[in-house]
Amino acid sequence: MKKLLFVLLLVPMVSFGQQTTTESDFRNGYITGFKKGYCIDERYCNPPFSIKVPLWGKMGFNTYSDGYSKGVIAGQAKKESANKESSSSQGAYENAGGAYENAGSANTSSGGAYENPTPVIQPIPGVAVGNAMTKAGEQIAGAAFAAMANVKKRNDVIVPLRVELNAFKYIVINSIDPNGGKAAGRGIIKKMKKNLLKQGYAVIDLSQKKESKNDAIPKDLKSDPSIALYATIWARDNMQGVQADLKLFDYKDNLVHQKTAVNLFIARVSNQVSSDLISNKFIYNPNAEKYLPVQLTQAEIEYQEQQVESAKDVAMKELKRHKELLDMGVITQEEFDKKAAELKKVILGN
Numbered sequence: 001m002k003k004l005l006f007v008l009l010l011v012p013m014v015s016f017g018q019q020t021t022t023e024s025d026f027r028n029g030y031i032t033g034f035k036k037g038y039c040i041d042e043r044y045c046n047p048p049f050s051i052k053v054p055l056w057g058k059m060g061f062n063t064y065s066d067g068y069s070k071g072v073i074a075g076q077a078k079k080e081s082a083n084k085e086s087s088s089s090q091g092a093y094e095n096a097g098g099a100y101e102n103a104g105s106a107n108t109s110s111g112g113a114y115e116n117p118t119p120v121i122q123p124i125p126g127v128a129v130g131n132a133m134t135k136a137g138e139q140i141a142g143a144a145f146a147a148m149a150n151v152k153k154r155n156d157v158i159v160p161l162r163v164e165l166n167a168f169k170y171i172v173i174n175s176i177d178p179n180g181g182k183a184a185g186r187g188i189i190k191k192m193k194k195n196l197l198k199q200g201y202a203v204i205d206l207s208q209k210k211e212s213k214n215d216a217i218p219k220d221l222k223s224d225p226s227i228a229l230y231a232t233i234w235a236r237d238n239m240q241g242v243q244a245d246l247k248l249f250d251y252k253d254n255l256v257h258q259k260t261a262v263n264l265f266i267a268r269v270s271n272q273v274s275s276d277l278i279s280n281k282f283i284y285n286p287n288a289e290k291y292l293p294v295q296l297t298q299a300e301i302e303y304q305e306q307q308v309e310s311a312k313d314v315a316m317k318e319l320k321r322h323k324e325l326l327d328m329g330v331i332t333q334e335e336f337d338k339k340a341a342e343l344k345k346v347i348l349g350n
Helices: 002-007 023-038 064-109 127-149 182-198 219-223 266-273 298-327 333-348
Strands: 155-159 170-176 202-205 228-238 241-249 255-263
Touching (some): 023 064, 170 182, 182 202, 182 228, 182 241, 182 266, 241 266, 298 333
Parallel strands (some): 170 202, 170 228
16 A cells, blocks of 8 residues: 555555644645645646645544645645646637737738738646646545545454463564565554553564574573463555454464454554553463463354254264164164164253
8 A cells, every 4th residue: 555655656655653643743744745746747846835734634634644645635736726727828828829810911911011920839848747647646545545444443353362461471472474564563563562561561572583583582481481472463554454463372372362453543453453462451470370261252152053053963864864774673772772872962962
């Protein structure tokens, strides 16, 4: 998403949520964007000296990026309007030239000594191309913002938290999933680390270490890896908004928590995807029970129910088959009763 809009010189899409949301930022972004939009694709251009800045955007849409985006579109519209006025003035000049030429022809027919030359109006270089690019840019920018505005603010728990967080001394951020985007992953991790440190967690980030990762691990963790939880982040930032997935493992690689989130802003996605961790005020307690009673998600419950029903169907078919074997004299009554007793437990759920 960033690369596409940056190439079009329309919207310098930096990670949402990292801009300072002040009226000054929105105003500065709008003025800069207006000048860029007004002078797009023109080598020599003087934008209007006085630029009227609208009221800054509503909460969540009032960053420097928001002001810049609105300014680009407004500047392009202003330039297009100025070009139209210029074209109208040229048309009037051409009409006047035509009238002058007609007058010269009349003088010639009446014995005048000269014939007036036809004035030639040179087109302004790049105006047609600039206007076409302006319209195309507005359409693409509009489509991009519409797509992002329609992103659902999804916050899904895939695996509920299955551990007592205070029983683990460290949170180790192992890696950024290579199937996602590294820049988006770093943005999520940066915000998440800040929130975890505020809550008192001891965070070890191995996702960006250039030196030996082994050197960054404390001695007590090296000797006992069970005192830490290990996180992996997958993230992506594209036309569908910012998406992230957090997976939390114990030292045996058992998945003890997983959560996904989608939003327009990296900061919000980071808060949502790590909400179960940052909502806990961390106080390390080595004597606490590490693992919580298993809480199944609705999807896991439905899956188990389907498995039970499927097992019952199989048991019913098996019981009917054994009854047919009994009726045909293939098996004895004793053999049938023994098998029927086993299948009855499955059918009745005992």
